[in-house]
Amino acid sequence: DQQVKQNSPSLSVQEGRISILNCDYTNSMFDYFLWYKKYPAEGPTFLISISSIKDKNEDGRFTVFLNKSAKHLSLHIVPSQPGDSAVYFCAARNSGSNYKLTFGKGTLLTVNP
Amino acid sequence: NAGVMQNPRHLVRRRGQEARLRCSPMKGHSHVYWYRQLPEEGLKFMVYLQKENIIDESGMPKERFSAEFPKEGPSILRIQQVVRGDSAAYFCASSPGTGENEQYFGPGTRLTVT
Numbered sequence: 001d002q003q004v005k006q007n008s009p010s011l012s013v014q015e016g017r018i019s020i021l022n023c024d025y026t027n028s029m030f031d032y033f034l035w036y037k038k039y040p041a042e043g044p045t046f047l048i049s050i051s052s053i054k055d056k057n058e059d060g061r062f063t064v065f066l067n068k069s070a071k072h073l074s075l076h077i078v079p080s081q082p083g084d085s086a087v088y089f090c091a092a093r094n095s096g097s098n099y100k101l102t103f104g105k106g107t108l109l110t111v112n113p
Numbered sequence: 114n115a116g117v118m119q120n121p122r123h124l125v126r127r128r129g130q131e132a133r134l135r136c137s138p139m140k141g142h143s144h145v146y147w148y149r150q151l152p153e154e155g156l157k158f159m160v161y162l163q164k165e166n167i168i169d170e171s172g173m174p175k176e177r178f179s180a181e182f183p184k185e186g187p188s189i190l191r192i193q194q195v196v197r198g199d200s201a202a203y204f205c206a207s208s209p210g211t212g213e214n215e216q217y218f219g220p221g222t223r224l225t226v227t
Contacts, residue, residue, distance in 0.1 A: 004155070006155075034215070036218075041220075041221075041223075042220055042221075043117070043119075043204050043206075043218035043219050043220045043221050044156070044204070044218045045218070046215045046216075046217065046218075049215065089155060089156070091156075097169075098161050098168055098169040099161070099208070099216075100146060100158040100161055100169060100172070101146075101148075101156070101158065101206075101216060102158065103148075103155035103156040103157070104155050105153070105154055105155040106155055
């Protein structure tokens with residue numbers, strides 16, 4: 001039972017354009033959401049997060065939007081850079097469940113120069 | 114401030130052998146999580162430990178797998194009598210304490226069972 005879904009296995013964008021990565025979840029108990037970036041042969045690196053009491057969080061080129069009614073969140077990267085090429089994982093947690101993270105399968109983002 | 118350390122980075126075991134994976138959390142972090150990533154999959158939670166205590170092992174297989182986080186030393190994930198299906202990347206993450214929102218991940222141990 002996939003509680004966090006990233007339906008696009010891959011995404012390709014041109015340098016300078018916007019990258020939009022999507023994530024859907026089914027568990028209404030999730031109250032905190034995170035995006036991690038992962039390069040091959042490395043561990044995931046925390047990127048940005050959002051609490052369920054907010055609908056937007058911005059950090060530099062990265063913005064995460066949360067639509068609770070649709071159980072959907074998205075990560076916007078603008079402008080995209082070749083160094084952003086990596087696998088992006090969406091993760092969610094329920095504060096009442098020991099803070100363990102539930103991950104999606106990831107989206108491979110390729111930013112072309 | 115050193116990040117989360119995991120060793121070995123790569124581990125090859127024959128079927129039936131034991132695998133021991135080590136994780137040293139970031140300095141000042143007392144909470145450790147283990148996750149497993151199978152090929153083409155996302156990371157899946159296995160176990161959550163604090164010093165000398167297993168808090169949540171709901172994601173860990175009931176047999177052959179065990180974890181500990183002693184008062185001194187790294188956290189250890191132990192897999193006995195490994196099988197080919199145990200081949201995966203095993204990631205450890207740490208956080209400062211309950212309620213901290215971000216978990217910081219180590220580079221992972223890639224276990225290959227031949």
